[in-house]
Amino acid sequence: MHIADGLLSPTVCAGAGLLAAGAVGVSLRQLQNSLATRTVPLTGMLAALVFAGQMVNFPLFGANVSGHLLGGVLAAVILGPWAGCLALTVVLIVQCFLFADGGLTSLGANILNMGVVGSLGGYAVYATIRRRVAGSRGVIVAAVIASWISVLAAAALFCLEFALSHPAESFDLTTVCLLMTAYHSVIGISEALITGLVLGVVLAQRPDLIHNPEPGRGVISNLGRAAGAGVIVSLAIAIFVAPFKSENADGLNAVASQTGLEQLAAEPRVFAMADYSLVPPGVDPASGFWQKASVSLAGVVGTLVVFAIAAVLSKLTQSRTSRLEEAHVS
């Protein structure tokens, strides 16, 4: 997930850094303005938790590949968007300076993709959905969907940054998008599942820890939230539509992508992590349309899977919490 140095051009790094610094500055201001002094130690503790939680490996497919928590939406759901964004920012900076995970120059881009989009954007989606679905069920459903969308939005943002930092003729956006989508659909599903499981535990044992969005802070905040959610969702959708779009836009020839993809398919190592392009049997896998359609199909299937996860987890949590309440009453 972390962007290494050398992948993005210095100008793009600087731009992303400025954007990230602005968002982090606003979050710092919000945190300082909040009256409760306890948010500072709690934010630091939550950052330490995300950091430690990333050491827990969740098995994917086989024994060799494992995913882990990213934590943007989780942090935002627990402490609110601003503290969540700061917690993720701090985790990313410390990972950069302790382990050299993610480059120094691309630190801004990493914070923008994972911290700002992951927490602020993810929270916008979460809050928008949560207002529609009531109770503990709403928390789970909204968090699961928001974490899936935020991971895809981060991937789309990376594609955009990559496209901006290299001249268009030196690579083909379709292939990069394909790789990123394949990789991040899997990451997104595991992130959604982990976030749902962890929040299920918290809801069952300490539901008071979940941050409650202030109801009715006025039209402006609601509008801003809805706008943020819209931007994030459209970014997430864009990554599935981008393969179609990029061909029409600047006429990168279909031959290039086809032959390139044929070689890519012949190189199993590249897709070994995520064998995710669904090609129906009997169709020539190299035919350009199906390669593109498979990305979108993967998106649809992924979305269905995430909805299923949301439904199952929320049902489980609901039954568990109601059982707890019964036990308390009796």
Next chain:
Amino acid sequence: MSPDFFDRFSRGRTMCHRLPATWKLGLTLAVIVIAVSLPFNLWPIHGCMLCLVFVAHSLARIPVGYLVRRVAWLLPFVFGLAASVALSRPPVPLAPAGGEGLGVRGEQSPTVSPAGNTSRSNASDKSNLRDDHASPPTPLPHGGEGRRWSIAGAIIVRSALAFLAALWLVHVTPFDELLATLRRFGVPVLLVSLMSFLYRYSFVLLDELDKMRTARRARSFGAAGWSSRWKTNGQLVGSLLIRALDRGERVHGAMCARGWNGEARYARVRFDQE
């Protein structure tokens, strides 16, 4: 969790460790910025810088095997991206005149930078696009195999160089010194104090995680299935979260008892003692 999990090499006493942290941070930033922004047709400079970084690593007594392992972990993502960039261009056709000659020339051609020659390749690519509409299988005129792979190579070499430089910085500077330096470079106090919080309590939480894992191992027998491993791991992180927030409340109470009023003033006192 081993106690030197974070600062495995950074508490050494070599020449590199004794340099002021400000210099080290500046030096590393300079190396990375130069490596990333230099056009790749000056690749001898990249080579020299790679040698320099290796010398710096050996001066700091960082084992080579460890470095190789770290770089190998970096590579899957970078390699995947580089390969997808390289493979997304059409290969040179198998016609006897084209392939090899272009490949060899492309390797040594000075116009290999992805960023440096925008305008020129733009122009030539425009003509190339028109060519393609006429007869689809025509390859790129300049470039071919060599150019494609040199772009991929540029991405890989730059990333590896920058990664090694950053690795040197983090392995010759203890984290608290680094925080003090960041503070001196103008990073907001609140952010720095959050970082020191993270640094302090990640040891505690990782210890707690280890204990919980041990307890789980003691209570469960043999290899669990896929779904139950997900479930128990989720419960692990969930209860760690609850414990962490409880601990945060207690720490906050202790801080308030010692006169903390929401301003992270302690950071300055502590960091200036260095």
